[in-house]
Amino acid sequence: MGEIFVVVEHRQENLREITMQMLGKADELCRELSHTLTAVLMGGKGVPFLDELVERADRVIVMEDERLRNFNADRYKWILNNLIHEREPHIVMMGHTAWGMDLAPALAVMTGWPVASDCVDILVQDGNLKVIRQIYNGKLFSKVSFRQSKGYLVTMRPGAFPEDKAGDHHGEVERLPVPPDLPETRREFLEFAESETGEVDITQSEFLVSIGRGIGEQENIAEIKELADLMGGQISCSRPVVDKNWLPKYHQVGTSGKTVKPKVYFALGISGAFQHVAGIGGAGTVIAVNKDKKAPIFRVADYVVADDLFKIVTALKERFS
Protein backbone atom coordinates (compact mmCIF):
# COMPACT_ATOMS: atom_id res chain seq x y z
CA MET A 1 0.00 0.00 0.00
CA GLY A 2 1.40 3.31 -1.05
CA GLU A 3 0.44 6.90 -1.09
CA ILE A 4 -0.39 9.41 -3.81
CA PHE A 5 0.32 13.08 -3.13
CA VAL A 6 -1.69 15.81 -4.80
CA VAL A 7 -0.03 19.19 -4.35
CA VAL A 8 -2.92 21.58 -3.80
CA GLU A 9 -2.91 24.59 -6.11
CA HIS A 10 -4.83 27.60 -4.88
CA ARG A 11 -4.85 31.30 -5.56
CA GLN A 12 -6.44 34.31 -3.89
CA GLU A 13 -8.21 32.15 -1.28
CA ASN A 14 -9.72 29.81 -3.88
CA LEU A 15 -8.93 26.25 -4.84
CA ARG A 16 -7.97 26.08 -8.48
CA GLU A 17 -9.88 23.74 -10.82
CA ILE A 18 -6.71 21.76 -11.54
CA THR A 19 -6.66 20.64 -7.89
CA MET A 20 -10.08 18.96 -8.22
CA GLN A 21 -9.08 17.44 -11.55
CA MET A 22 -5.96 15.94 -9.98
CA LEU A 23 -7.90 14.67 -6.95
CA GLY A 24 -10.31 12.89 -9.32
CA LYS A 25 -7.54 11.16 -11.25
CA ALA A 26 -5.62 10.37 -8.06
CA ASP A 27 -8.73 8.83 -6.52
CA GLU A 28 -9.13 6.53 -9.52
CA LEU A 29 -5.48 5.46 -9.31
CA CYS A 30 -5.72 4.92 -5.54
CA ARG A 31 -8.58 2.49 -6.02
CA GLU A 32 -6.68 0.63 -8.73
CA LEU A 33 -3.45 0.45 -6.71
CA SER A 34 -4.93 0.25 -3.17
CA HIS A 35 -3.10 3.47 -2.32
CA THR A 36 -4.25 6.23 -0.03
CA LEU A 37 -4.79 9.76 -1.27
CA THR A 38 -3.04 12.64 0.46
CA ALA A 39 -3.63 16.27 -0.43
CA VAL A 40 -0.66 18.46 0.49
CA LEU A 41 -1.69 22.01 1.31
CA MET A 42 0.82 24.78 1.79
CA GLY A 43 -0.85 28.12 2.36
CA GLY A 44 -1.48 31.11 4.58
CA LYS A 45 -3.23 30.86 7.94
CA GLY A 46 -6.89 29.84 7.91
CA VAL A 47 -7.42 28.80 4.29
CA PRO A 48 -11.18 28.76 3.58
CA PHE A 49 -11.27 25.56 1.51
CA LEU A 50 -9.86 22.98 3.92
CA ASP A 51 -13.28 21.33 4.44
CA GLU A 52 -13.67 20.90 0.71
CA LEU A 53 -10.34 19.05 0.52
CA VAL A 54 -11.17 16.82 3.49
CA GLU A 55 -14.18 15.50 1.53
CA ARG A 56 -11.96 14.59 -1.40
CA ALA A 57 -8.91 12.92 0.14
CA ASP A 58 -8.02 10.32 2.77
CA ARG A 59 -5.69 12.79 4.41
CA VAL A 60 -4.90 16.47 4.12
CA ILE A 61 -1.44 17.51 5.22
CA VAL A 62 -1.66 21.17 6.15
CA MET A 63 1.23 23.56 6.57
CA GLU A 64 0.12 27.09 7.29
CA ASP A 65 2.43 30.04 7.38
CA GLU A 66 2.11 33.55 6.00
CA ARG A 67 5.25 32.97 3.95
CA LEU A 68 3.36 30.20 2.14
CA ARG A 69 0.20 32.22 1.35
CA ASN A 70 1.25 32.79 -2.24
CA PHE A 71 3.03 30.21 -4.33
CA ASN A 72 6.79 30.35 -4.03
CA ALA A 73 8.91 27.70 -5.74
CA ASP A 74 11.89 28.18 -3.39
CA ARG A 75 9.83 27.48 -0.27
CA TYR A 76 7.33 25.01 -1.71
CA LYS A 77 10.04 22.80 -3.20
CA TRP A 78 12.04 22.82 0.00
CA ILE A 79 9.06 21.70 2.08
CA LEU A 80 7.95 19.11 -0.48
CA ASN A 81 11.45 17.69 -0.79
CA ASN A 82 11.54 17.02 2.95
CA LEU A 83 8.05 15.55 2.96
CA ILE A 84 8.73 13.33 -0.05
CA HIS A 85 11.91 11.86 1.44
CA GLU A 86 10.17 11.25 4.73
CA ARG A 87 7.02 9.56 3.38
CA GLU A 88 8.16 8.24 0.00
CA PRO A 89 4.83 8.49 -1.85
CA HIS A 90 4.49 6.42 -5.02
CA ILE A 91 3.25 9.36 -7.11
CA VAL A 92 3.37 13.13 -6.59
CA MET A 93 0.92 15.08 -8.77
CA MET A 94 1.22 18.76 -9.59
CA GLY A 95 -0.56 20.94 -12.15
CA HIS A 96 1.04 21.76 -15.49
CA THR A 97 0.26 25.40 -14.76
CA ALA A 98 2.39 28.53 -14.53
CA TRP A 99 3.21 27.63 -10.95
CA GLY A 100 3.61 23.88 -11.56
CA MET A 101 6.01 24.59 -14.40
CA ASP A 102 8.16 26.56 -11.95
CA LEU A 103 7.97 23.97 -9.18
CA ALA A 104 8.01 20.46 -10.64
CA PRO A 105 11.31 20.49 -12.61
CA ALA A 106 13.16 22.01 -9.64
CA LEU A 107 11.61 19.49 -7.26
CA ALA A 108 12.63 16.64 -9.57
CA VAL A 109 16.27 17.74 -9.48
CA MET A 110 16.13 18.30 -5.74
CA THR A 111 14.57 14.91 -4.91
CA GLY A 112 16.40 12.99 -7.62
CA TRP A 113 13.06 11.54 -8.72
CA PRO A 114 12.03 11.33 -12.37
CA VAL A 115 9.35 13.70 -13.63
CA ALA A 116 7.02 13.72 -16.66
CA SER A 117 5.26 16.97 -17.51
CA ASP A 118 1.98 17.96 -19.11
CA CYS A 119 0.43 14.48 -18.85
CA VAL A 120 -3.04 13.84 -20.25
CA ASP A 121 -3.27 10.40 -18.68
CA ILE A 122 -1.54 8.18 -16.13
CA LEU A 123 -1.79 4.41 -16.30
CA VAL A 124 -0.36 1.32 -14.70
CA GLN A 125 0.83 -1.41 -17.06
CA ASP A 126 2.47 -4.62 -15.81
CA GLY A 127 2.86 -2.92 -12.46
CA ASN A 128 4.73 0.03 -13.97
CA LEU A 129 3.61 3.61 -14.04
CA LYS A 130 3.27 5.15 -17.50
CA VAL A 131 1.98 8.46 -18.75
CA ILE A 132 0.46 9.71 -21.98
CA ARG A 133 1.72 13.05 -23.27
CA GLN A 134 0.96 15.09 -26.36
CA ILE A 135 3.91 16.27 -28.42
CA TYR A 136 4.43 18.33 -31.57
CA ASN A 137 1.71 20.70 -30.41
CA GLY A 138 -0.86 17.98 -29.99
CA LYS A 139 -0.31 16.29 -33.35
CA LEU A 140 1.25 13.20 -31.82
CA PHE A 141 0.72 11.24 -28.59
CA SER A 142 3.54 9.59 -26.72
CA LYS A 143 3.57 6.91 -24.07
CA VAL A 144 6.36 7.45 -21.57
CA SER A 145 7.78 5.26 -18.83
CA PHE A 146 10.21 6.14 -16.05
CA ARG A 147 13.63 5.09 -14.84
CA GLN A 148 13.16 2.91 -11.73
CA SER A 149 12.72 5.09 -8.66
CA LYS A 150 11.11 5.04 -5.20
CA GLY A 151 8.50 7.40 -6.57
CA TYR A 152 7.57 9.55 -9.53
CA LEU A 153 6.57 13.15 -10.16
CA VAL A 154 3.96 14.07 -12.76
CA THR A 155 2.41 17.34 -13.83
CA MET A 156 -1.13 17.09 -15.14
CA ARG A 157 -2.50 19.07 -18.05
CA PRO A 158 -5.34 21.38 -16.98
CA GLY A 159 -8.65 20.21 -18.42
CA ALA A 160 -7.46 16.66 -19.14
CA PHE A 161 -9.64 15.31 -16.32
CA PRO A 162 -13.12 16.33 -15.19
CA GLU A 163 -13.49 18.25 -11.94
CA ASP A 164 -16.49 16.33 -10.65
CA LYS A 165 -14.82 12.92 -10.41
CA ALA A 166 -13.11 13.55 -7.08
CA GLY A 167 -14.18 10.76 -4.72
CA ASP A 168 -16.13 11.03 -1.46
CA HIS A 169 -13.84 10.82 1.53
CA HIS A 170 -13.87 12.03 5.07
CA GLY A 171 -10.19 12.47 5.42
CA GLU A 172 -8.15 13.29 8.45
CA VAL A 173 -6.33 16.57 8.81
CA GLU A 174 -2.68 16.28 9.68
CA ARG A 175 -1.20 19.62 10.64
CA LEU A 176 2.55 19.81 10.31
CA PRO A 177 4.70 22.61 11.62
CA VAL A 178 6.51 24.71 9.07
CA PRO A 179 10.18 24.00 9.71
CA PRO A 180 11.91 26.95 11.39
CA ASP A 181 14.78 26.70 8.94
CA LEU A 182 12.56 27.46 5.93
CA PRO A 183 15.02 29.09 3.51
CA GLU A 184 14.93 32.72 2.45
CA THR A 185 13.47 33.09 -1.01
CA ARG A 186 15.26 34.68 -3.92
CA ARG A 187 11.97 35.35 -5.71
CA GLU A 188 9.57 37.48 -3.74
CA PHE A 189 5.89 37.79 -4.63
CA LEU A 190 4.79 41.42 -4.90
CA GLU A 191 1.20 41.50 -6.16
CA PHE A 192 -1.35 40.16 -8.61
CA ALA A 193 -2.23 42.29 -11.62
CA GLU A 194 -5.24 41.90 -13.91
CA SER A 195 -4.50 42.28 -17.60
CA GLU A 196 -6.06 45.21 -19.46
CA THR A 197 -9.75 45.25 -20.35
CA GLY A 198 -11.11 46.68 -23.58
CA GLU A 199 -14.26 47.90 -25.26
CA VAL A 200 -15.44 44.36 -25.96
CA ASP A 201 -16.02 41.58 -23.46
CA ILE A 202 -15.79 38.35 -25.43
CA THR A 203 -16.94 36.33 -22.42
CA GLN A 204 -20.43 37.77 -22.96
CA SER A 205 -20.60 37.08 -26.72
CA GLU A 206 -23.07 34.60 -28.18
CA PHE A 207 -21.23 34.35 -31.46
CA LEU A 208 -17.45 34.56 -31.80
CA VAL A 209 -15.51 34.66 -35.05
CA SER A 210 -12.07 33.65 -33.87
CA ILE A 211 -8.76 33.79 -35.70
CA GLY A 212 -5.41 32.07 -35.22
CA ARG A 213 -1.97 31.79 -36.74
CA GLY A 214 -3.55 30.68 -40.04
CA ILE A 215 -4.56 34.30 -40.67
CA GLY A 216 -0.98 34.72 -41.91
CA GLU A 217 -0.66 38.52 -42.12
CA GLN A 218 -1.93 41.42 -40.08
CA GLU A 219 -3.56 42.92 -43.20
CA ASN A 220 -5.90 39.94 -43.42
CA ILE A 221 -7.58 40.74 -40.13
CA ALA A 222 -9.66 43.54 -41.70
CA GLU A 223 -11.37 41.00 -43.92
CA ILE A 224 -12.34 38.84 -40.95
CA LYS A 225 -13.59 41.88 -39.03
CA GLU A 226 -15.75 42.73 -42.00
CA LEU A 227 -17.18 39.21 -42.02
CA ALA A 228 -17.80 39.28 -38.27
CA ASP A 229 -19.68 42.59 -38.66
CA LEU A 230 -21.77 41.20 -41.53
CA MET A 231 -22.66 38.10 -39.51
CA GLY A 232 -23.21 39.95 -36.24
CA GLY A 233 -20.40 38.21 -34.38
CA GLN A 234 -17.53 39.51 -32.30
CA ILE A 235 -13.92 38.90 -33.09
CA SER A 236 -11.65 36.87 -30.83
CA CYS A 237 -8.36 35.09 -31.36
CA SER A 238 -5.75 32.61 -30.17
CA ARG A 239 -2.38 33.43 -28.61
CA PRO A 240 -0.16 33.90 -31.73
CA VAL A 241 -2.35 36.81 -32.89
CA VAL A 242 -1.87 38.63 -29.57
CA ASP A 243 1.85 37.74 -29.41
CA LYS A 244 2.31 39.56 -32.71
CA ASN A 245 0.32 42.56 -31.42
CA TRP A 246 -2.27 42.16 -34.17
CA LEU A 247 -5.15 42.28 -31.67
CA PRO A 248 -5.19 43.44 -28.03
CA LYS A 249 -4.97 40.84 -25.28
CA TYR A 250 -8.65 41.17 -24.31
CA HIS A 251 -9.55 39.35 -27.53
CA GLN A 252 -7.54 36.27 -26.54
CA VAL A 253 -9.33 32.99 -25.79
CA GLY A 254 -7.53 30.34 -23.71
CA THR A 255 -5.93 29.58 -20.36
CA SER A 256 -3.94 32.81 -20.20
CA GLY A 257 -6.76 34.79 -21.83
CA LYS A 258 -10.52 34.45 -21.49
CA THR A 259 -12.80 31.49 -21.00
CA VAL A 260 -15.71 31.96 -23.37
CA LYS A 261 -19.15 30.38 -23.69
CA PRO A 262 -20.71 31.51 -26.99
CA LYS A 263 -23.54 29.59 -28.63
CA VAL A 264 -21.36 29.42 -31.73
CA TYR A 265 -17.55 29.51 -31.86
CA PHE A 266 -16.33 29.90 -35.43
CA ALA A 267 -12.59 29.13 -35.45
CA LEU A 268 -10.63 30.25 -38.50
CA GLY A 269 -7.02 29.10 -38.88
CA ILE A 270 -6.72 28.07 -35.23
CA SER A 271 -4.65 24.91 -34.77
CA GLY A 272 -6.09 24.17 -31.34
CA ALA A 273 -3.27 24.11 -28.80
CA PHE A 274 -4.62 22.79 -25.49
CA GLN A 275 -4.20 26.21 -23.90
CA HIS A 276 -6.67 27.53 -26.46
CA VAL A 277 -9.10 24.61 -26.37
CA ALA A 278 -9.29 24.92 -22.56
CA GLY A 279 -10.96 28.30 -23.09
CA ILE A 280 -13.82 27.04 -25.30
CA GLY A 281 -15.14 24.13 -23.23
CA GLY A 282 -18.34 26.11 -22.60
CA ALA A 283 -19.02 26.86 -26.27
CA GLY A 284 -22.30 25.44 -27.64
CA THR A 285 -21.22 24.62 -31.17
CA VAL A 286 -17.68 24.77 -32.53
CA ILE A 287 -17.16 25.16 -36.27
CA ALA A 288 -13.48 24.93 -37.23
CA VAL A 289 -11.87 25.83 -40.55
CA ASN A 290 -8.23 24.88 -41.05
CA LYS A 291 -6.31 23.81 -44.12
CA ASP A 292 -4.31 21.37 -41.98
CA LYS A 293 -6.62 18.37 -41.76
CA LYS A 294 -4.59 17.09 -38.79
CA ALA A 295 -5.09 20.26 -36.75
CA PRO A 296 -5.94 19.35 -33.13
CA ILE A 297 -8.90 21.80 -33.16
CA PHE A 298 -10.76 19.23 -35.30
CA ARG A 299 -10.78 16.84 -32.35
CA VAL A 300 -13.03 19.20 -30.39
CA ALA A 301 -15.02 20.72 -33.26
CA ASP A 302 -18.66 19.82 -33.93
CA TYR A 303 -18.22 20.79 -37.57
CA VAL A 304 -14.97 20.35 -39.43
CA VAL A 305 -13.93 22.21 -42.59
CA ALA A 306 -10.54 21.14 -43.94
CA ASP A 307 -10.04 23.97 -46.41
CA ASP A 308 -8.38 27.34 -46.93
CA LEU A 309 -10.07 29.77 -44.55
CA PHE A 310 -9.89 32.65 -47.04
CA LYS A 311 -11.92 30.73 -49.62
CA ILE A 312 -14.60 30.07 -47.00
CA VAL A 313 -14.53 33.68 -45.77
CA THR A 314 -14.95 35.01 -49.32
CA ALA A 315 -17.87 32.66 -49.97
CA LEU A 316 -19.52 33.65 -46.69
CA LYS A 317 -19.14 37.35 -47.38
CA GLU A 318 -20.84 36.93 -50.76
CA ARG A 319 -23.87 35.49 -48.97
CA PHE A 320 -24.22 38.59 -46.83
CA SER A 321 -23.69 41.32 -49.37
Add this chain to the structure above:
Amino acid sequence: MNIIVCVKRVPQVQDVDLEIDGSKKDVHKDNLPYFINEGDNYAVEEAVRLKEKPGGTVTAITLGDEDDEEVLRRCLAFGADNAIRVDPGSLVLDSYVISRILSEVIKGLDYDLILTGVQADDLNSGMVGIMVAEHLGIAHSAVVTDIEVLEDGAAIKVELENGLDEKARIGFPALLTIQTGINEPRYVSVMGIRKASRKEIGVKRVEDLNLSQDDLTPATVVEEVFLPPETGGGEILEGGPSAIADQIIEIIKEKGVI
Protein backbone atom coordinates in the same frame (compact mmCIF):
# COMPACT_ATOMS: atom_id res chain seq x y z
CA MET B 1 25.49 42.31 -17.50
CA ASN B 2 26.24 38.90 -18.95
CA ILE B 3 23.36 36.85 -20.29
CA ILE B 4 23.20 33.26 -21.48
CA VAL B 5 20.42 32.11 -23.80
CA CYS B 6 19.63 28.45 -24.36
CA VAL B 7 18.07 27.81 -27.74
CA LYS B 8 16.84 24.81 -29.72
CA ARG B 9 16.24 24.13 -33.39
CA VAL B 10 12.89 22.41 -33.81
CA PRO B 11 10.91 20.93 -36.71
CA GLN B 12 7.89 22.93 -37.85
CA VAL B 13 4.84 20.68 -37.94
CA GLN B 14 2.06 23.06 -38.90
CA ASP B 15 0.23 21.91 -42.03
CA VAL B 16 2.32 18.73 -42.06
CA ASP B 17 1.12 15.13 -41.95
CA LEU B 18 3.41 13.51 -39.42
CA GLU B 19 4.50 9.96 -40.19
CA ILE B 20 5.71 7.64 -37.49
CA ASP B 21 9.13 6.17 -38.16
CA GLY B 22 10.31 2.55 -37.97
CA SER B 23 11.30 2.80 -34.30
CA LYS B 24 7.70 3.78 -33.42
CA LYS B 25 9.25 6.23 -30.97
CA ASP B 26 9.36 9.32 -33.19
CA VAL B 27 8.32 10.71 -36.57
CA HIS B 28 10.17 11.01 -39.88
CA LYS B 29 11.85 14.39 -39.71
CA ASP B 30 14.01 14.41 -42.83
CA ASN B 31 11.61 16.49 -44.89
CA LEU B 32 10.41 18.84 -42.18
CA PRO B 33 11.48 22.48 -42.20
CA TYR B 34 13.39 23.54 -39.09
CA PHE B 35 13.44 26.87 -37.33
CA ILE B 36 14.50 28.32 -33.99
CA ASN B 37 11.98 27.39 -31.30
CA GLU B 38 9.47 30.21 -30.99
CA GLY B 39 9.93 30.87 -27.28
CA ASP B 40 13.73 30.83 -27.68
CA ASN B 41 13.48 33.41 -30.46
CA TYR B 42 11.75 35.76 -28.02
CA ALA B 43 14.37 34.90 -25.38
CA VAL B 44 17.28 35.87 -27.65
CA GLU B 45 15.59 39.13 -28.56
CA GLU B 46 15.03 39.87 -24.86
CA ALA B 47 18.67 39.08 -24.02
CA VAL B 48 20.00 41.37 -26.73
CA ARG B 49 17.71 44.20 -25.58
CA LEU B 50 18.56 43.76 -21.90
CA LYS B 51 22.31 44.04 -22.42
CA GLU B 52 22.00 47.16 -24.59
CA LYS B 53 22.09 49.72 -21.77
CA PRO B 54 24.37 48.23 -19.13
CA GLY B 55 26.61 46.55 -21.70
CA GLY B 56 27.96 43.02 -21.29
CA THR B 57 27.71 39.93 -23.40
CA VAL B 58 25.08 37.55 -24.68
CA THR B 59 26.12 33.94 -25.15
CA ALA B 60 23.85 31.56 -27.05
CA ILE B 61 24.08 27.84 -26.37
CA THR B 62 22.47 24.92 -28.15
CA LEU B 63 22.75 21.18 -27.86
CA GLY B 64 22.91 19.49 -31.23
CA ASP B 65 24.77 18.58 -34.38
CA GLU B 66 26.26 20.81 -37.10
CA ASP B 67 22.87 21.47 -38.67
CA ASP B 68 21.77 23.02 -35.40
CA GLU B 69 24.45 25.71 -35.72
CA GLU B 70 21.96 27.49 -37.94
CA VAL B 71 20.06 28.71 -34.86
CA LEU B 72 23.29 29.91 -33.26
CA ARG B 73 24.17 31.93 -36.37
CA ARG B 74 20.70 33.41 -36.12
CA CYS B 75 21.41 34.41 -32.53
CA LEU B 76 24.71 35.99 -33.59
CA ALA B 77 22.86 37.92 -36.29
CA PHE B 78 20.46 39.16 -33.59
CA GLY B 79 23.43 40.59 -31.72
CA ALA B 80 24.65 37.75 -29.51
CA ASP B 81 28.40 37.98 -28.86
CA ASN B 82 29.30 34.32 -28.45
CA ALA B 83 27.86 30.98 -29.47
CA ILE B 84 28.50 27.50 -28.13
CA ARG B 85 27.30 24.22 -29.57
CA VAL B 86 27.45 21.18 -27.37
CA ASP B 87 27.56 17.99 -29.40
CA PRO B 88 25.72 15.13 -27.68
CA GLY B 89 26.88 12.53 -30.22
CA SER B 90 24.51 9.58 -30.13
CA LEU B 91 23.36 10.07 -26.54
CA VAL B 92 19.70 9.44 -25.76
CA LEU B 93 18.37 12.72 -24.41
CA ASP B 94 15.49 13.73 -22.18
CA SER B 95 14.83 16.94 -20.25
CA TYR B 96 16.92 15.73 -17.33
CA VAL B 97 19.99 14.77 -19.37
CA ILE B 98 19.80 17.97 -21.46
CA SER B 99 19.59 20.07 -18.29
CA ARG B 100 22.58 18.23 -16.81
CA ILE B 101 24.70 18.89 -19.89
CA LEU B 102 23.70 22.54 -20.24
CA SER B 103 24.30 23.32 -16.57
CA GLU B 104 27.74 21.71 -16.72
CA VAL B 105 28.68 23.98 -19.64
CA ILE B 106 27.13 27.09 -18.06
CA LYS B 107 28.83 26.45 -14.71
CA GLY B 108 32.16 27.55 -16.16
CA LEU B 109 30.80 30.80 -17.63
CA ASP B 110 30.34 34.23 -16.10
CA TYR B 111 26.64 35.18 -16.06
CA ASP B 112 23.98 37.19 -14.26
CA LEU B 113 20.97 35.93 -16.12
CA ILE B 114 20.01 32.85 -18.13
CA LEU B 115 17.03 33.00 -20.50
CA THR B 116 15.28 30.28 -22.49
CA GLY B 117 11.84 29.75 -24.00
CA VAL B 118 8.98 28.48 -21.79
CA GLN B 119 8.96 25.24 -23.73
CA ALA B 120 10.22 23.63 -26.92
CA ASP B 121 7.56 23.25 -29.59
CA ASP B 122 8.57 19.68 -30.47
CA LEU B 123 8.44 17.78 -27.17
CA ASN B 124 6.43 20.37 -25.22
CA SER B 125 7.98 19.49 -21.85
CA GLY B 126 8.79 22.95 -20.49
CA MET B 127 11.27 21.60 -17.96
CA VAL B 128 14.87 22.03 -19.13
CA GLY B 129 15.25 25.68 -18.09
CA ILE B 130 14.05 25.30 -14.52
CA MET B 131 16.08 22.08 -14.12
CA VAL B 132 19.21 23.96 -15.23
CA ALA B 133 18.52 26.60 -12.56
CA GLU B 134 18.18 23.92 -9.90
CA HIS B 135 21.41 22.18 -10.93
CA LEU B 136 23.18 25.54 -10.71
CA GLY B 137 21.45 26.42 -7.45
CA ILE B 138 20.19 29.79 -8.69
CA ALA B 139 16.84 31.61 -8.53
CA HIS B 140 14.27 30.84 -11.22
CA SER B 141 10.91 31.77 -12.57
CA ALA B 142 8.83 30.21 -15.35
CA VAL B 143 6.53 31.92 -17.88
CA VAL B 144 7.93 35.45 -17.68
CA THR B 145 6.35 38.22 -19.78
CA ASP B 146 8.26 41.28 -18.60
CA ILE B 147 11.74 41.98 -17.19
CA GLU B 148 12.97 45.24 -15.73
CA VAL B 149 16.56 45.04 -14.55
CA LEU B 150 17.25 46.54 -11.13
CA GLU B 151 20.49 46.75 -9.18
CA ASP B 152 20.93 43.15 -8.00
CA GLY B 153 18.09 41.53 -9.80
CA ALA B 154 14.94 42.23 -11.74
CA ALA B 155 11.28 43.13 -11.40
CA ILE B 156 9.45 40.52 -13.42
CA LYS B 157 5.92 39.74 -14.54
CA VAL B 158 4.80 36.12 -14.61
CA GLU B 159 1.85 35.08 -16.74
CA LEU B 160 -0.66 33.08 -14.69
CA GLU B 161 -4.01 31.80 -15.90
CA ASN B 162 -7.27 33.64 -16.68
CA GLY B 163 -5.69 36.95 -17.62
CA LEU B 164 -3.94 37.29 -14.27
CA ASP B 165 -0.28 38.19 -13.87
CA GLU B 166 2.02 37.98 -10.89
CA LYS B 167 4.51 40.73 -10.21
CA ALA B 168 7.61 39.52 -8.44
CA ARG B 169 11.18 40.46 -7.67
CA ILE B 170 14.02 38.06 -8.32
CA GLY B 171 17.68 38.19 -7.33
CA PHE B 172 20.56 37.54 -9.73
CA PRO B 173 21.92 35.19 -10.81
CA ALA B 174 18.61 33.90 -12.08
CA LEU B 175 17.08 31.79 -14.83
CA LEU B 176 13.85 32.96 -16.45
CA THR B 177 11.78 31.04 -18.99
CA ILE B 178 10.41 33.48 -21.53
CA GLN B 179 6.82 33.44 -22.77
CA THR B 180 6.05 34.26 -26.41
CA GLY B 181 4.84 37.82 -26.95
CA ILE B 182 7.25 39.42 -24.44
CA ASN B 183 8.72 41.58 -27.24
CA GLU B 184 8.76 41.84 -31.02
CA PRO B 185 11.72 39.79 -32.24
CA ARG B 186 13.67 41.56 -34.96
CA TYR B 187 13.72 40.30 -38.49
CA VAL B 188 17.06 39.06 -39.72
CA SER B 189 17.73 38.51 -43.39
CA VAL B 190 19.50 35.51 -44.86
CA MET B 191 22.34 37.95 -45.61
CA GLY B 192 22.50 38.95 -41.96
CA ILE B 193 22.70 35.33 -40.87
CA ARG B 194 25.38 34.64 -43.48
CA LYS B 195 27.44 37.59 -42.25
CA ALA B 196 27.15 36.36 -38.69
CA SER B 197 28.43 32.97 -39.79
CA ARG B 198 31.90 34.46 -39.98
CA LYS B 199 31.93 34.58 -36.20
CA GLU B 200 33.31 31.48 -34.62
CA ILE B 201 31.06 28.96 -32.88
CA GLY B 202 32.66 27.19 -29.95
CA VAL B 203 32.07 23.44 -29.99
CA LYS B 204 32.16 21.22 -26.93
CA ARG B 205 31.67 17.49 -26.76
CA VAL B 206 29.64 15.90 -24.00
CA GLU B 207 32.32 13.28 -23.34
CA ASP B 208 34.75 16.07 -22.43
CA LEU B 209 32.43 17.39 -19.73
CA ASN B 210 32.68 16.23 -16.17
CA LEU B 211 29.48 14.17 -16.19
CA SER B 212 28.84 10.75 -14.70
CA GLN B 213 26.85 7.86 -16.13
CA ASP B 214 24.03 8.78 -13.75
CA ASP B 215 23.98 12.34 -15.09
CA LEU B 216 23.57 11.00 -18.60
CA THR B 217 20.85 8.45 -17.81
CA PRO B 218 17.41 9.66 -18.96
CA ALA B 219 14.74 9.85 -16.25
CA THR B 220 11.99 9.17 -18.77
CA VAL B 221 11.80 6.84 -21.77
CA VAL B 222 9.48 7.16 -24.75
CA GLU B 223 7.97 3.71 -25.27
CA GLU B 224 5.93 4.51 -28.34
CA VAL B 225 4.23 7.33 -30.18
CA PHE B 226 0.87 7.19 -31.92
CA LEU B 227 -1.35 9.43 -34.00
CA PRO B 228 -4.48 10.75 -32.34
CA PRO B 229 -7.91 10.42 -33.98
CA GLU B 230 -8.42 13.16 -36.59
CA THR B 231 -11.79 14.27 -35.30
CA GLY B 232 -13.66 13.77 -32.07
CA GLY B 233 -16.73 12.67 -34.00
CA GLY B 234 -17.50 16.10 -35.45
CA GLU B 235 -19.33 16.31 -38.76
CA ILE B 236 -17.09 16.96 -41.77
CA LEU B 237 -18.53 19.63 -44.07
CA GLU B 238 -17.71 18.92 -47.69
CA GLY B 239 -18.17 20.47 -51.11
CA GLY B 240 -16.74 23.61 -52.64
CA PRO B 241 -16.38 26.84 -50.65
CA SER B 242 -19.84 28.09 -51.56
CA ALA B 243 -21.56 24.82 -50.61
CA ILE B 244 -19.63 24.84 -47.33
CA ALA B 245 -20.57 28.50 -46.73
CA ASP B 246 -24.25 27.60 -47.15
CA GLN B 247 -23.96 24.79 -44.64
CA ILE B 248 -22.14 27.02 -42.14
CA ILE B 249 -24.82 29.71 -42.40
CA GLU B 250 -27.53 27.12 -41.88
CA ILE B 251 -25.82 25.77 -38.74
CA ILE B 252 -25.32 29.23 -37.29
CA LYS B 253 -28.92 30.23 -38.06
CA GLU B 254 -30.16 27.08 -36.38
CA LYS B 255 -28.34 28.14 -33.20
CA GLY B 256 -30.22 31.43 -33.31
CA VAL B 257 -27.28 33.83 -33.32
CA ILE B 258 -27.87 35.27 -36.80
